[in-house]
Amino acid sequence: MATQAAFMPGAQAKEQGVLWSWLTTVDHKRIGILYGSTAFIFFLIGGIEALIMRLQLARPDNTLVSAQTFNELFTMHGTTMVFLAIMPMSAAFFNFMIPLMIGARDVAFPRLNALSYWIFLSGGLFLNASWLFGMAPDGGWFGYANLTSAQFSPAHSIDFWMLGLQILGVSSMLAGFNFIVTILNMRAPGMTLMRMPVFIWMSLVTQFLLVLAFPAITVALILLMFDRFFGTLFYLPSAGGDPLLWQHLFWIFGHPEVYILILPAMGIVSEVLPTFARKPLFGAPVVIYSGIMIGFFGFGVWSHHMFSVGMGPVADSAFSIATMLIAVPTGVKILNWISTLWGGSIRFSTALYFSLGFIAMFTMGGLSGVMHASPPVDLQQTDTYFVVAHFHYVLFGGSIFGLFSGAYYWWPKITGRLLDEGLGKLHFWLMMIGFNVTFFPQHFLGLIGMPRRIYTYAPDLGWNFWNMVSTIGAFVIALSFVVFIYNVIKTTRTGQVAGPDPWDGRTLEWSIPSPPPVYNFARVPTVHERDDFWLGKYGDGHGGKPRGAPAPVTAAELAAIHMPPPSYWPILLAIALSIMVTGIMISAYQIIVGGLLTLFLMYKFAMEYHRPPEGHGH
Amino acid sequence: MADHAVPHAAHDPNIGTTGLDHRKMGMWIFLGSDCMFFGSLIGTYLAYKGKSLSGPGPHDVFNIPLTSYSAALLLASSLTMVLALAALQHNRVKAAAGWLTATALMGLHFVLNQVYEFWSFAVHEGLKLSTSLFGSSFYVLTGFHGAHVTGGVIWLLLIVSLALRGKIDARDYTKVEVAGLYWHFVDIVWIAIFTVIYLIP
Numbered sequence: 001m002a003t004q005a006a007f008m009p010g011a012q013a014k015e016q017g018v019l020w021s022w023l024t025t026v027d028h029k030r031i032g033i034l035y036g037s038t039a040f041i042f043f044l045i046g047g048i049e050a051l052i053m054r055l056q057l058a059r060p061d062n063t064l065v066s067a068q069t070f071n072e073l074f075t076m077h078g079t080t081m082v083f084l085a086i087m088p089m090s091a092a093f094f095n096f097m098i099p100l101m102i103g104a105r106d107v108a109f110p111r112l113n114a115l116s117y118w119i120f121l122s123g124g125l126f127l128n129a130s131w132l133f134g135m136a137p138d139g140g141w142f143g144y145a146n147l148t149s150a151q152f153s154p155a156h157s158i159d160f161w162m163l164g165l166q167i168l169g170v171s172s173m174l175a176g177f178n179f180i181v182t183i184l185n186m187r188a189p190g191m192t193l194m195r196m197p198v199f200i201w202m203s204l205v206t207q208f209l210l211v212l213a214f215p216a217i218t219v220a221l222i223l224l225m226f227d228r229f230f231g232t233l234f235y236l237p238s239a240g241g242d243p244l245l246w247q248h249l250f251w252i253f254g255h256p257e258v259y260i261l262i263l264p265a266m267g268i269v270s271e272v273l274p275t276f277a278r279k280p281l282f283g284a285p286v287v288i289y290s291g292i293m294i295g296f297f298g299f300g301v302w303s304h305h306m307f308s309v310g311m312g313p314v315a316d317s318a319f320s321i322a323t324m325l326i327a328v329p330t331g332v333k334i335l336n337w338i339s340t341l342w343g344g345s346i347r348f349s350t351a352l353y354f355s356l357g358f359i360a361m362f363t364m365g366g367l368s369g370v371m372h373a374s375p376p377v378d379l380q381q382t383d384t385y386f387v388v389a390h391f392h393y394v395l396f397g398g399s400i401f402g403l404f405s406g407a408y409y410w411w412p413k414i415t416g417r418l419l420d421e422g423l424g425k426l427h428f429w430l431m432m433i434g435f436n437v438t439f440f441p442q443h444f445l446g447l448i449g450m451p452r453r454i455y456t457y458a459p460d461l462g463w464n465f466w467n468m469v470s471t472i473g474a475f476v477i478a479l480s481f482v483v484f485i486y487n488v489i490k491t492t493r494t495g496q497v498a499g500p501d502p503w504d505g506r507t508l509e510w511s512i513p514s515p516p517p518v519y520n521f522a523r524v525p526t527v528h529e530r531d532d533f534w535l536g537k538y539g540d541g542h543g544g545k546p547r548g549a550p551a552p553v554t555a556a557e558l559a560a561i562h563m564p565p566p567s568y569w570p571i572l573l574a575i576a577l578s579i580m581v582t583g584i585m586i587s588a589y590q591i592i593v594g595g596l597l598t599l600f601l602m603y604k605f606a607m608e609y610h611r612p613p614e615g616h617g618h
Numbered sequence: 619m620a621d622h623a624v625p626h627a628a629h630d631p632n633i634g635t636t637g638l639d640h641r642k643m644g645m646w647i648f649l650g651s652d653c654m655f656f657g658s659l660i661g662t663y664l665a666y667k668g669k670s671l672s673g674p675g676p677h678d679v680f681n682i683p684l685t686s687y688s689a690a691l692l693l694a695s696s697l698t699m700v701l702a703l704a705a706l707q708h709n710r711v712k713a714a715a716g717w718l719t720a721t722a723l724m725g726l727h728f729v730l731n732q733v734y735e736f737w738s739f740a741v742h743e744g745l746k747l748s749t750s751l752f753g754s755s756f757y758v759l760t761g762f763h764g765a766h767v768t769g770g771v772i773w774l775l776l777i778v779s780l781a782l783r784g785k786i787d788a789r790d791y792t793k794v795e796v797a798g799l800y801w802h803f804v805d806i807v808w809i810a811i812f813t814v815i816y817l818i819p
Contacts, residue, residue: 108640173651181644185634211651219658226758231748234662240671240751249658603776610785 024566026110027518031117032096033414038117039088042124046080047481049073051474054438058471060459070455071138072157076131078141079161082261083168084124086395089403090264091120094179094203096414100509100516101197103188103525108181110564111605112174118574119171126578127164130157137161140453142254143224145235145246150228159228159585162221167581169214169221176210179203188508190527194288197507197530198281201288202267205295206260212299213256220249229584244309251302259298261395262362263291265402266333269355272409273337275503276352277344280531282336290329290336297326307375308382316375323373327366334363349503350424354405357432361397365390368443383453386446392439404431404484412498416514419495423487427480434476441466441473506534519561522553569605576601632792645796649803652766656807659759660814666751673750679743680816681735688731689812692767695724696805699798709788715781718794721801722774725767732764756815763811766804773797 022030053073056064065073095113099106107113130136135157139148148158183204187196196204224246226232233239235246274281281287303311303319311319337359346352368390372378381387404427412418450463457463501510508525509516511533529535536547580594632639668675702717736757739745745753777794780786786793 108634109644177644177647177651180647181634181640185636185638185640185643187635191635211647212654215651215655216658219655219662222762223662223758226747226754231746232754232758233748233751234666234754240666240669241754242665242669245662245665249662252658599772610780611790 021566023571024114024568026106026114026564026567026570028095028099028107028110028113029414029516029518029520031113032092032094034117035088035095035120036092036414038121038124039085039092042080042084042128043089044481045128046077046085047478049077049080051478053077054471054474056455057457057467059468060457060461060464062456065455067455068138071140071453072136074453075137075140075143075161076128079127079137079165081395082141082257083165084127086261086399086403087172088120090206090261090399091116091175093199093264093268093403093406093410094175094207097410097509098179098182098200098203099186100413100512100520101200101507102183102186102191103508103521103527104182104186105520105524105561105563106186107178108186109178111567111570111608112178114567114570115573115605116171116175116178118571119167119174119577122574122578123164123167123171126167126582127160130160130164133160135160137164142250143246144250145224145243146237146241148224148228148246149235156585158224162224162228163581163584166218166221166225167578169218170577172210173214176207176214179207180211183207188521188525188527190532194285195527195530195532198270198284198287198291199264199267202263202270202291205291206263209256209260209263209295209298213253213260216249217253220246220253223249225584244306247306247309248302251305252299254305255302256295256298258394259294261399262402263294265358265362265399265406266291268402268406268409269337269358270333271507272351272355272405273340274531275409275505276347276349276355277341278347278504279340279344280506282339282342284336284530287333287336290332293329294326297322297329301326304373304378307378320373320375324370327370327373330366334359334366349408350419350421350428351405351409351503353425353428354401354408357428358398358401358405361393361401361435365393365395365397368393381446383451384446385442385450385452388452389439389442389446392435392442396435396439401431409503410509412502413509413514413516415492415495416498417491417495418498418502419491420487423483423490427483427487430476430480430483434473434478434480437473438470438477439473441469445470504537506531508533511536519563522561523550523557564609567608569601569608573598573601573605639792641792641796642799645799649799652803652807656759656763656810659755659762660810663755663759663815666755670750670752673753674743674745676752676756676815677819679739679745681738682816684731684735685812685816688728688735689808691724691728691731692805692808695721695728696802698724699801703791703794703798706786706794707788707791711781711784711787714786714794715778718774718778718781722771722778725771725774725801729764729767729771732760736761759815760811763804763807766807770797770801770804773800 022034025031025034052065053070056062056070095107098104127137133156135155137143137157137160139153139158139161143158143161147153148162183196183200223232223234227234227236233241235241235243237243270281270284270287301319301323303315304323307316307319337355368386372381372387372390381390408419408424445463445466448462450457450461450467457467498514500513502514503510508521508527511525512521525532529540535544539546576594576597578594580591580598583590583592583594630639632641634640634643636643698717698721702714702721705711705717706714745756747753747757774797777786777797
């Protein structure tokens with residue numbers, strides 16, 4: 001019976017073939033692993049693009065790549081890192097961890113979850129396929145109008161970017177709907193909202209940002225698509241159109257997007273610090289409120305990306321004040337993290353190293369952010385390497401450090417084996433040093449006038465030394481990831497077996513075996529307090545006694561668990577959707593065929609479990 | 619209504635912690651997201667209002683009586699949608715199928731009116747997508763609304779086809795309720811579009 005086979009990955013694999021079982025999986029843990037490994041590959045591709053750029057800029061008047069190739073490299077580097085690396089790496093943790101941390105057996109819509117992944121994969125492949133056709137996007141990651149108009153970008157390069165982002169947007173929004181419902185509606189008994197782990201809270205805020213911010217860029221891209229294919233005039237100044245419309249729509253999405261990238265990392269750090277300080281998170285409710293406030297304010301600061309377009313003193317002042325305000329909840333969080341460490345009995349694990357790196361680097365990025373919250377300062381810094389330094393401090397120093405903290409922290413839960421701590425610390429120090437050597441000098445370069453996005457520079461501008469330093473740093477970062485990959489390969493074979501709770505953790509995911517069984521929880525837990533698992537182990541220190549080991553799970557309980565069987569409709573639907581969308585570049589017939597196929601598969605998808613037997617899965 | 623063959627909440631795998639059905643909550647969140655979608659399109663229309671350099675203006679082309687009739691159709695279809703859900707919850711499947719068909723037909727009529735409207739604007743009034751900013755923003759905004767209605771019509775007709783084949787009964791009322799949420803939302807968006815674009819000079 002299919003539902004029975006779904007219990008035992010081994011049996012299932014034998015029955016169906018390993019490849020087929022992954023293509024049709026609806027298990028949130030497997031989908032999380034797919035997200036994580038795919039995102040890491042895209043992260044390496046984006047990293048290689050960065051290395052080529054750094055090589056080109058190492059010396060003045062360098063001729064390693066042409067100006068055109070350089071444009072393609074920085075466009076694809078930015079697009080890849082934002083949409084194909086950081087977001088899906090966060091999605092990997094959402095997928096794997098959200099059900100485990102709220103005490104659920106899966107997400108609310110397991111097949112929709114698989115669909116999100118397959119659409120993400122096709123969007124990523126489509127975007128990168130542009131390299132094979134020699135038509136990589138070259139309009140910058142924010143693709144300002146009217147550079148992207150048919151007049152100035154006649155080739156399909158912009159189409160790859162525009163359609164690729166729309167495909168990825170569908171994936172993100174589907175995942176957003178799924179995770180919001182999962183978090184609100186799949187919590188274990190007793191897991192009230194304020195007892196949810198902070199990572200879950202930050203994930204929830206992130207999902208709301210996703211579903212509310214992506215429509216704005218979707219509209220911006222649809223208008224661009226109509227301009228390029230159907231002769232509309234939205235971004236055409238000659239017809240009265242205003243290119244600033246693009247900037248507004250893009251940044252109404254783009255600024256919440258910044259928090260979409262950073263909030264998951266903040267959530268991870270909020271789990272790692274209490275675990276390794278062996279103390280509850282200092283002021284956890286305030287950290288949660290701050291995260292919600294950041295989410296709200298995130299929608300009210302977009303025009304600080306546009307001070308240089310001349311919006312006038314009133315708009316400039318309003319957005320400047322809002323931008324400075326958003327630093328307050330961020331600062332509150334930093335204070336809470338530091339206070340969590342204060343007086344804790346700290347164990348310096350690799351995961352904690354990365355979290356500490358996150359706090360330090362993100363604070364620096366935040367400080368330079370407050371600097372260009374002021375319009376006069378921003379006018380000096382905008383479009384220079386100072387801004388490049390700033391956003392790498394928040395996105396690399398922030399998001400990537402945070403995500404790798406999560407990787408080292410949850411690796412044993414995901415794989416059942418610990419990563420090597422020695423190699424992990426080597427990875428950390430190489431990355432930390434390489435990161436600062438690469439990006440700190442870019443502050444100087446920006447302040448002495450080096451603009452962004454230039455493919456080379458004259459030797460007598462005083463930029464030679466720091467550019468060379470920055471390039472050397474980039475290769476140190478690359479080396480750090482070689483160490484990480486070696487660590488992964490080595491420990492996959494010979495790594496120390498982790499056991500269910502290697503870090504003496506506080507949250508529910510540590511109460512089950514590593515890697516967790518398909519059904520996660522043999523018995524759905526009942527939650528009494530925040531950090532319930534920890535309090536169950538040690539008592540609350542105020543007279544509350546530790547709870548003993550729970551009664552063993554009976555065979556009857558196991559037999560009563562029903563998990564959804566695999567499904568091939570998600571991957572087929574993702575393929576059909578890609579056929580439809582890419583038809584815009586090829587032929588109207590392909591759009592029609594792809595559209596009908598999508599409709600048909602949506603119907604089949606919906607009808608697969610039209611009438612589940614009573615008490616069975618979704 | 620609890621005694622009308624509605625499944626007991628405690629045994630329904632779709633009912634979650636909050637007591638809401640997953641699918642219903644998911645639809646509400648989708649609608650919140652779709653508000654931002656239409657908000658961006660309406661914002662674009664308003665930003666470009668009166669900025670066209672050439673071509674006919676809104677009140678040179680609008681046929682308010684026809685569009686009012688369309689609006690009335692769509693509003694009336696919300697009533698039949700409610701009746702369809704009520705009928706299904708009382709396990710009157712045939713009646714539900716009838717009300718759903720009426721809803722879908724009114725939606726279809728709305729879409730056909732829109733097709734006629736677009737055709738007459740393009741042919742008689744010389745307003746095309748590429749004529750002016752008004753043409754661009756008007757067609758894209760109302761066209762995406764029309765696409766939403768079309769999607770809803772297809773959805774409703776698929777439910778009707780299930781009902782006719784005896785594959786829907788009171789146990790499945792949530793599916794109709796979720797489709798109904800979508801349908802009412804598309805109606806409400808039309809009230810906003812009709813007011814902001816057609817009625818306000």
